[in-house]
Amino acid sequence: MSGKKRIVKELGEITSSPPDGMRVRLVDESDVHIWEIFMDGPEQSVYSGGTFRLVLTLPKDYPFKPPILAFQTKIYHPNVSNDDKGSMCLGMLRSDEWKPPNKILAVLNMARNLLVEPNPDDAVETGIAEQYKSNRKEFEKTAKDWTKKYANAKK
Amino acid sequence: MDSDDDMRSVQSSDDDFMDGGDSPFSVDDDDDSDIDLDDGIGFEAQDKDIYPAKKSYEVDFDVFGPEQIQAHQDRQVEEVSNILGQPTESTAILLRYAKWNKERLIESYMDRQDEVLEAVGLGSDANVPRKITKVKGFICDICCEDDADLDTFAMKCGHRFCVDCYKQYLSQKIKEEGEAARIKCPGDGCNRTVDSKSLDLLVGHDLHARYHELLTRTYVDDKDNLKWCPAPNCVYAIDCKVKARDLMRIVPTVLCKCGHPFCFGCTLADHQPAPCALVKKWLKKCEDDSETANWISANTKECPKCGSTIEKNGGCNHMTCRKCRHEFCWMCMGIWSEHGTSWYNCNRFEEKSGHDARDAQAKSRQSLERYLHYYNRYANHEQSAKLDKDIYLKTEKKMTQLQVTASMSWIEVQFLESASQALQQCRQTLKWTYAFAYYLARNNQTEIFEDNQKDLEMAVENLSEMFEKSVDQLAGLKVDMLDKTSYCNRRRVILLEHTANDLKAGNWEFNVTLT
Structure with missing residues (x-):
């Protein structure tokens, strides 16, 4: 019950003044629980030039349970699972860290900040995290290649 | 010694808490001094003059029900509450935070009060009464409702939300996440713990009960001397002083009030005489090996060079090990090159290389056969215990009929019950003697052990056989x-006393290290 009003309010705020480099809309106009986000790779990051499609799913108990955020566009990143799910599970997205007043806007900003600065200490892809720490050059090269290949980056 | 007494001495220790009321808890009250004084023989009997002589394989323990656990918890909270000058609900949070180590809590509280209070999420004054209020112009940050007559609640930290959201938040944490002692204020980034008084104010009866159940659960989980009985749906907890480091020297089997005998060390079903470490190794080995070992034994040989297990699934006798590329003859196990030109036909049985290889093969086979010897007997007793129980269940029905037709009284048929119990118990012990024996390095004591094992096994098989007799015969065999039941129980006591004494004295040598 409580969720609906809150979701509508959040959606209104985000669509009327979307955060930098993001476009947000509902996948299906009749279902406020599934959001589609197009996120531009931040300028200063290895993902720059690419556009990533993400899907944000709000559980029926939202905001008492955290939203679920997944990259639909393949991305080379220590905190995004390198499978067909592209799931993220860190920080406020974990149910033991999520607090009900936390907002979707904060979730999206966190995701964008992670593109600028990955968090290798809380990684899902430990191999990529290892490479990020020990061989940054190689990591950046692959991340850029993937951005070109999967996220339509021109350069 | 009458076998019935043996059974009772185990149980007697959990009978006394019924009438003792407070007294069993006193073992806990000197919890901290116990840590200092403990000299590794904490499991030795202290009240020999009260109970009938305790067997060397028995340990002292108490069984507590939910109310007693709660009462004890409450009493500790009250005691510490008086010392710290904190209300009881704050003290409860502090104690849970300190894992119920009172001394340490009081010490750190005295040293750095503010720091401790901050760490558990109780700002410096948590004594303000809690109440639900309506606040003008309030908008709930969770549901975005702003009705003027919205009931709201906030703890001392001031993070105010509507009561509905607060309730749903708590319900989610308690019901779905099973949290109790560590629920934080729903406020963003707020670390304040929700105390039980605030909770009482907000949630309904069912959640309330669940919350306190979870709290009690953490109390038992946090204390080393308390463990839940692992039997399904059992609500009792066992209090036992045996420490983890004692487990090399003792196998602390305890008997819950629900009737489930289990090991206090590892909470697996009773596994005397084998110590926990051996049990763990054995179960792991069985899981890995038992089924395959039988097949391996029948169908494979090991590479004479690297020891890899090889299955010959057809073809000629010229084998090339996939792992080390060693070429050998399947028949004589000798090096293939020595076969010269007599391909596909091994007639070189007397070659030395083949002889040595077969020796090594035999050794490896022997270790496998040795394992299977013990495993099969272990598994057999496990299986037989089930069958004995089945037979007993069938017999029980017929005995009920017999009570009617042959006019035997209920009390007169109870010998079957005790026989069945003895069988179950002895088979459980026998089962583990085989795991124990598997790891036992031979010394002077092993022969006595094996004799004891043999005697018990014969006694058990004799008794078990009688169970298979038809019902009309059973009455005459009473x-x-x-006699046989009591003999079985006696043999079991003898075996367990012997193994326990030598375990305590460190006289057993094992062919593995106990870690």
């Missing part, structure tokens, strides 16, 4: 069966 005296004989009673």
Whole structure:
């Protein structure tokens, strides 16, 4: 019950003044629980030039349970699972860290900040995290290649 | 010694808490001094003059029900509350935070009060009464409702939300996440713990009960001397002083009030005489090996060079090990090159290389056969215990009929019950003697052990056989069966006393290290 009003309010705020480099809309106009986000790779990051499609799913108990955020566009990143799910599970997205007043806007900003600065200490892809720490050059090269290949980056 | 007494001495220790009321808890009250004084023989009997002589394989323990656990918890909270000058609900949070180590809590509280209070999420004054209020112009940050008559609640930290959201938040944490002692204020980034008084104010009866159940659960989980009985749906907890480091020297089997005998060390079903470390190794080995070992034994050989297990699934005798590329003859196990030109036909049985290889093969086979010897007997007793129980269940029905037709009284048929119990218990012990024996390095004591094992096994098989007799015969066998039951129990006591004494004295040598 409580969720609906809150979701509508959040959606209104985000669509009327979307955060930098993001476009947000509902996948299906009749279902406020599934959001589609197009996120531009931040300028200063290895993902720059690419556009990533993400899907944000709000559980029926939202905001008492955290939203679920997944990259639909393949991305080379220590905190995004390198499978067909592209799931993220860190920080406020974990149910033991999520607090009900936390907002979707904060979730999206966190995701964008992670593109600028990955968090290798809380990684899902430990191999990529290892490479990020020990061989940054190689990591950046692959991340850029993937951005070109999967996220339509021109350069 | 009468076998019935043996059974009772185990149980007697959990009978006394019924009438003792407070007294069993006193063992806990000197919890901290116990840590200092403990000299590794904490499991030795202290009240020999009260109970009938305790067997060397028995340990002292108490069984507590939910109310007693709660009462004890409450009493500790009250005691510490008086010392710290904190209200009880704050003290409860502090104690849970300190894992119920009172001394340490009081010490750190005295040293750095503010720091401790901050760490558990109780700002410096948590004594303000809690109440639900309506606040003008309030908008709930969770549901975005702003009705003027919205009931709201906030703890001392001031993070105010509507009561509905607060309730749903708590319900989610308690019901779905099973949290109790560590629920934080729903406020963003707020670390304040929700105390039980605030919770009482907000949630309904069912959640309330669940919350306190979870709290009690953490109390038992946090204390080393308390463990839940692992039987399904059992609500009792066992209090036992045996420490983890004692487990090399003792196998602390305890008997819950629900009737489930289990090991206090590892909470697996009773596994005397084998110590926990051996049990763990054995179960792991069985899981890995038992089924495959039988097949391996029948169908494979090991590479004479690297020891890899090889299955010959057809073809000629010229084998090339996939792992080390060693070429050998399947028949004689000798090096293939020595076969010269007599391909596909091994007639070189007398070659030395083949002889040595077969020796090594035999050794490896022997270790496998040795394992299977013990495993099969272990598994057999496990299986037989089930069958004995089945037979007992069938017999029980017929005995009920017999009570009617042959006019035997209920009390007169109870010998079957005790016989069945003895069988179950002895088979459980026998089962583990085989795991124990598997790891036992031979010394002077092993022969006595094996004799004891043999005697018990014969006694058990004799008794078990009688169970298979038809019902009309059973009535006439009563005296004989009673004798055999008591004999079985006696043999079990003898075996367990011997193994326990030598375990305590460190006289057993094992062919593995106990870690």
